[in-house]
Amino acid sequence: MRFPVTNYVKIKSPDWSKDATIYQVNTRQFSEQGTFREVTKALPRIKALGSDIIWLMPIHEIGHKNRKGSLGSPYAVKDFYSVNSEFGSEQDLKMLIDTAHAIGLKVILDWVPNHTAWDNNLVENHPDWYARDYKGDFRPSPWWDWDDIIELDYNNSDLRAYMIDALCYWVKTFDIDGYRCDVAGYVPNDFWQQVRQSLDEIKPVFMLAEWEDRDMHEHGFDMTYAWSWNEVMFGIATGDLPLDKLRKYYSWNERAWPQEAYRMTFVSNHDENAWEGTPDEKFGPMLPAAIVLSVIGEGMPLIHNGQEAGETKRLAFFERDPIEWQPHFMHDFYKTLLRLRKSHTALWNGKHGARMHQVPNTQMNKVLSFVREDNQSKWFCVFNFSADTLEVSFAEQYYVDAYDAQLHAKGHQYTQQHFDLALGQSIELGAWEYRIFVKHYDEEE
Incomplete structure (x- = not known):
């Protein structure tokens, strides 16, 4: 039925x-x-x-x-x-x-x-x-x-x-x-x-x-x-x-x-x-x-x-x-x-809006990482929810990209800044620090 x-x-x-x-x-x-x-x-x-x-x-x-x-x-x-x-x-x-x-x-x-x-x-x-x-x-x-x-x-x-x-x-x-x-x-x-x-x-x-x-x-x-x-x-x-x-x-x-x-x-x-x-x-x-x-x-x-x-x-x-x-x-x-x-x-x-998709990382008990993406932009978001300074790297391919802008906890500024993220690459995060990497897609893409 x-x-x-x-x-x-x-x-x-x-x-x-x-x-x-x-x-x-x-x-x-x-x-x-x-x-x-x-x-x-x-x-x-x-x-x-x-x-x-x-x-x-x-x-x-x-x-x-x-x-x-x-x-x-x-x-x-x-x-x-x-x-x-x-x-x-x-x-x-x-x-x-x-x-x-x-x-x-x-x-x-x-x-x-x-x-x-x-x-x-x-x-x-x-x-x-x-x-x-x-x-x-x-x-x-x-x-x-x-x-x-x-x-x-x-x-x-x-x-x-x-x-x-x-x-x-x-x-x-x-x-x-x-x-x-x-x-x-x-x-x-x-x-x-x-x-x-x-x-x-x-x-x-x-x-x-x-x-x-x-x-x-x-x-x-x-x-x-x-x-x-x-x-x-x-x-x-x-x-x-x-x-x-x-x-x-x-x-x-x-x-x-x-x-x-x-x-x-x-x-x-x-x-x-x-x-x-x-x-x-x-x-x-x-x-x-x-x-x-x-x-x-x-x-x-x-x-x-x-x-x-x-x-x-x-x-x-x-x-x-x-x-x-x-x-x-x-x-x-x-x-x-x-x-x-x-x-x-x-x-x-x-x-x-776009759904959040988790990106696994090497500090899962301290770091939240995810991507939101549609045909206009891609956002790779990384948050250190701890009081520790740490190195973190990421698994799978979804986050790997050439980003053209970044929102950074240091100064809380959004800047146009090229940043290539490769598979296995690590980044350093200070206590309670976030980094948001943004890629903008051209209309023809």
Whole structure:
């Protein structure tokens, strides 16, 4: 008996996402003023850095009841149709979005579907839309210290209709380009199918799930978090995990996830920064190599606001604590990496880019080496994920070639430089050093 073949991924991502990178904005901490207007002023700089998608953390009014800190968590939403006056007016938000669109940036809003603030208007008007604990009381998340919120119950069809209408409102009224959905896996998958169908009837949208599950791509999402990548990279930096764990991540990503699925690779975000530490705290001297791999390897890289200024501190989550903007080598470092990524199709997202193919080497417990190649360019990437200086050589033929450019850890510079790599040839790598060899193919080839 023959069975029909169907594509695993049914979501068609917007064409503009194929080579995109994403930039997270915490409006409260982005500037001294903490306003949409200040974000708007910075959009040309963010665009010039090489970003394409602006992810705004929740922009809604924050609840007062059981609030944490003096300003509360942006994820404790009081009204899904509101704009937090702390950040500005509806007109200010519209100006931000219109300005972004005018210079070729897309804007997605952070949406909190799983829960609300205790004093959300739904509590009084629709108490039956909320989950209850064994005592019959409203339920904060039972396993976390999220006592400033209470959970919704998606078994209620009226709640689903309300939430879909609210999601559609921001696309129709403000022309946003999609959503980052908080703890998306806590909400039933069939709800996300309903959401995606409704939103795509308005315009093609981009959906990011704060979750790591391949099935999310079947149910409405273009991109999921590569939490495992981040956790493995951190474990390697601290010496708690072997390098082979990273190879297993990429093997899992290749075999268990459809190639159409975008995975978001990151060294920082608002959660990591606030609760785990700055990139320097977490990754130490391995940080530049981790950033390069997040951009050059498979996945869509995220930049958390302030990374390009060195991300010098953990930002307070419930108070005003503006980013310390300063000139920093990370700005030009990211700009170089993102320019390379944008201009070389082999490094693009999902099925639009080339797969990573491992190149065996003589230091497999310390060195990751692979090739990404398409008909435009070839990238031979070598990373020393150890504190040792070492010599390494490579097996098989795939890496052997005449390369015409190189990205080198010494100075973090991309240079036009001829470099022949022969079979069995060794190269020296310093501690945490990377070398990326690039060959460009002529069109007639």
